[in-house]
Amino acid sequence: MATTCKQSTLDLAALARNDRPEGLLEGFVLRELPGGQLFSTPGSHRDEVFVVRSGKLRVYLAGENRELSLSFLEPGDIFTTHTPTYIETVTLAELWVMDTETFAYRLARDPSATPEMMRVLGRMLNDAVYLIEDLAFREVPARLARFLLGLAERRGKSHTNGWLIALDLGTEDIASLLGSTRQTVSSLINQWERSGILQRQGRHSVLLIKCDILASLCQ
Amino acid sequence: MATTCKQSTLDLAALARNDRPEGLLEGFVLRELPGGQLFSTPGSHRDEVFVVRSGKLRVYLAGENRELSLSFLEPGDIFTTHTPTYIETVTLAELWVMDTETFAYRLARDPSATPEMMRVLGRMLNDAVYLIEDLAFREVPARLARFLLGLAERRGKSHTNGWLIALDLGTEDIASLLGSTRQTVSSLINQWERSGILQRQGRHSVLLIKCDILASLCQ
Numbered sequence: 001m002a003t004t005c006k007q008s009t010l011d012l013a014a015l016a017r018n019d020r021p022e023g024l025l026e027g028f029v030l031r032e033l034p035g036g037q038l039f040s041t042p043g044s045h046r047d048e049v050f051v052v053r054s055g056k057l058r059v060y061l062a063g064e065n066r067e068l069s070l071s072f073l074e075p076g077d078i079f080t081t082h083t084p085t086y087i088e089t090v091t092l093a094e095l096w097v098m099d100t101e102t103f104a105y106r107l108a109r110d111p112s113a114t115p116e117m118m119r120v121l122g123r124m125l126n127d128a129v130y131l132i133e134d135l136a137f138r139e140v141p142a143r144l145a146r147f148l149l150g151l152a153e154r155r156g157k158s159h160t161n162g163w164l165i166a167l168d169l170g171t172e173d174i175a176s177l178l179g180s181t182r183q184t185v186s187s188l189i190n191q192w193e194r195s196g197i198l199q200r201q202g203r204h205s206v207l208l209i210k211c212d213i214l215a216s217l218c219q
Numbered sequence: 220m221a222t223t224c225k226q227s228t229l230d231l232a233a234l235a236r237n238d239r240p241e242g243l244l245e246g247f248v249l250r251e252l253p254g255g256q257l258f259s260t261p262g263s264h265r266d267e268v269f270v271v272r273s274g275k276l277r278v279y280l281a282g283e284n285r286e287l288s289l290s291f292l293e294p295g296d297i298f299t300t301h302t303p304t305y306i307e308t309v310t311l312a313e314l315w316v317m318d319t320e321t322f323a324y325r326l327a328r329d330p331s332a333t334p335e336m337m338r339v340l341g342r343m344l345n346d347a348v349y350l351i352e353d354l355a356f357r358e359v360p361a362r363l364a365r366f367l368l369g370l371a372e373r374r375g376k377s378h379t380n381g382w383l384i385a386l387d388l389g390t391e392d393i394a395s396l397l398g399s400t401r402q403t404v405s406s407l408i409n410q411w412e413r414s415g416i417l418q419r420q421g422r423h424s425v426l427l428i429k430c431d432i433l434a435s436l437c438q
Contacts, residue, residue, distance in 0.1 A: 061348060063356035066400065070348070084348045107334070114333035115326070121340040128347035129280060129289070129303045135354040137282030139398055147395040154389065168387045170373065176366040177396035179358055181285065 010112045013076025016053040016096055024106070024113050025051060028096035035091045040081035047082045049103040055093025059085050059124070068135075071127040077120050078113060140180045141188055145217040147174075148198070152208050162209040164201065229331045232295025235272040235315055243325070243332050244270060247315035254310045259300035266301045268322040274312025278304050278343070287354075290346040296339050297332060359399045360407055364436040366393075367417070371427050381428040383420065 010024065021028040030053065033039060039057065040046065057073040061084075072090070073079055081087065082100060098106075107113060148165065156163035175185045192198050197214060199207045208214060229243065240247040249272065252258060258276065259265065276292040280303075291309070292298055300306065301319060317325075326332060367384065375382035394404045411417050416433060418426045427433065 061351055061355070063352070063403075066355065066403075068351065068355055070351075084345060084352075111330045111333055114330055114337055118333060118337050118340060121337060121344055125340060125344050125347060126303060128344060128351060132280055132287065132289075132347060132350055132354065133282070133303075135351065135398070136280070136285065136287055143396055143398050147392060150392055150395050154391070166387070168385070172373070173366060173369055174396060176369050177362055177393060179354070179362050179397075184282075184285075 010116060011076075012051060012078060012113070012116045016051050016076055021096060024110065025096050027102065027106075028098045031095050031097050033089045033093050033095065035089050035093070038086065038088045039095075040083075040085075040087040042084045042086065044081060047080070047100045048097050049078065049080050049100050050098075051078045051096040052076065053094035053096055056090040057087055057093055058090050059083075059087050062086055068131060070131060071124050073120075076116075078117050079120055136179070140178050140184060142218050143178060144174070144185065144188060145214045148206065148208060149211060149214050149218065152211065156208070159207060161199075162207055162211065164205055164207050166204060167206050168204055229335060230295070231270060231297060231332070231335045235270050235295055240315060243329065244315050246321065246325075247317045250314050250316050252308045252312050252314065254308050254312070257305065257307045258314075259302075259304075259306040261303045261305065263300060266299070266319040267316050268297065268299050268319050269317075270297045270315040271295065272313035272315055275309040276306055276312060277309050278302075278306050281305055287350060289350060290343050292339075295335075297336050298339055355398070359397050359403060361437050362397060363393070363404065363407060364433040367425065367427060368430060368433050368437065371430065375427070378426060380418075381426055381430065383424055383426050385423060386425050387423055 012024075015023055015025055018025075021030070028051065033055075035055075052073050052075050054075055058069055059071045059073060059079075061068045061070060067086075070085060073087070079087070080100060151165045151167065152163040156165045158164075171185045171189070172182045175182045178185065189198070189200075192214075193200060195210075195213075197208075197210045199209060201207050231243075234242055234244055237244075240249070247270065252274075254274075271292050271294050273294055277288055278290045278292060278298075280287045280289060286305075289304060292306070298306070299319060370384045370386065371382040375384045377383075390404045390408070391401045394401045397404065408417070408419075411433075412419060414429075414432075416427075416429045418428060420426050
């Protein structure tokens with residue numbers, strides 16, 4: 001929805017650079033945070049709207065052993081603590097902060113900030129969609145390549161043309177772990193066989209020929 | 220950002236129910252689409268804003284062999300064709316449609332629709348974040364359970380207490396396919412062993428004891 005925002009005349013970045021909270025930012029409080037500090041978590045009860053005055057923040061999701069960056073916030077960006085994401089400062093950052101309820105009343109009288117909020121939300125949505133595509137679709141070849149190289153490294157046998165690995169799993173077993181389908185895994189392996197990257201040897205062995213290409217696919 | 224929108228007085232659902240395009244919808248054209256029709260694709264050049272008058276639409280992402288539903292649009296929801304998603308009608312649907320450029324000029328003069336647009340964008344972002352968490356974090360146990368049951372079905376040996384499967388892969392190999400870490404996979408298997416769902420038998424075999432619980436984890 002980015003195109004709908006071009007008409008906006010509110011320059012939130014310029015407004016945020018002022019020393020005092022003026023105009024739409026009247027009543028906002030300035031907070032300075034060191035780099036690497038967690039500003040908001042999904043479970044927190046705090047419900048605030050903030051505008052970045054300086055510095056950079058990272059919006060991310062976290063599982064038990066893994067973090068996924070969703071987006072970055074920069075000067076002039078407006079966002080809220082009330083999302084299912086983590087927000088942390090990357091660098092020293094200054095934020096103009098106001099509680100959401102007060103801001104909502106303000107917004108009802110003066111909606112000039114909404115295009116800016118939409119711009120940031122729209123960007124987040126785009127970033128999220130690309131992350132989903134990476135996870136669901138594009139990561140499959142990378143994870144399969146990493147898996148094959150891992151097997152070669154841990155249990156591969158040296159061979160004139162590369163590394164021979166025993167692979168007792170069927171494509172359906174591999175697909176179930178990848179969250180993909182047998183067809184996708186099959187066509188990927190066929191494609192790699194045609195490109196001379198690997199060669200199936202009978203039903204239970206694979207010869208990895210071009211490990212450097214597999215390694216480049218892992219990124 | 221949903222809470223910031225409660226102050227909005229624009230009832231887009233009621234406005235959309237009118238027979239003629241009035242108020243903010245002046246100039247919008249009514250389109251009727253049958254159920255199951257693709258309305259927008261990520262690559263399309265069309266750039267339109269639309270408001271759902273009746274029916275239901277699905278917003279989704281698609282890979283080679285798999286679709287992922289992101290969100291659903293219902294009467295009163297405003298959205299755009301200019302996103303990296305597919306949009307299709309689930310049921311017979313009526314949409315008020317306008318090209319984005321014209322709508323942007325309208326919005327600059329009368330920003331009353333922006334809270335509604337923010338509400339939908341915010342909901343999409345929430346849906347996207349949950350989808351990412353599912354894919355990246357929550358799907359791991361489901362895929363691992365599905366993998367183990369698949370092995371039992373295809374190559375398991377019947378055993379007094381369940382199904383015995385040969386598993387030549389290390390936790391690191393499994394983790395690389397799952398897009399997870401060795402620690403996560405280990406702790407998951409330990410947890411299932413403590414719950415009596417499975418039992419490791421030496422280094423290369425696993426006895427699946429409670430297949431019904433594993434099956435319930437696949438959903």
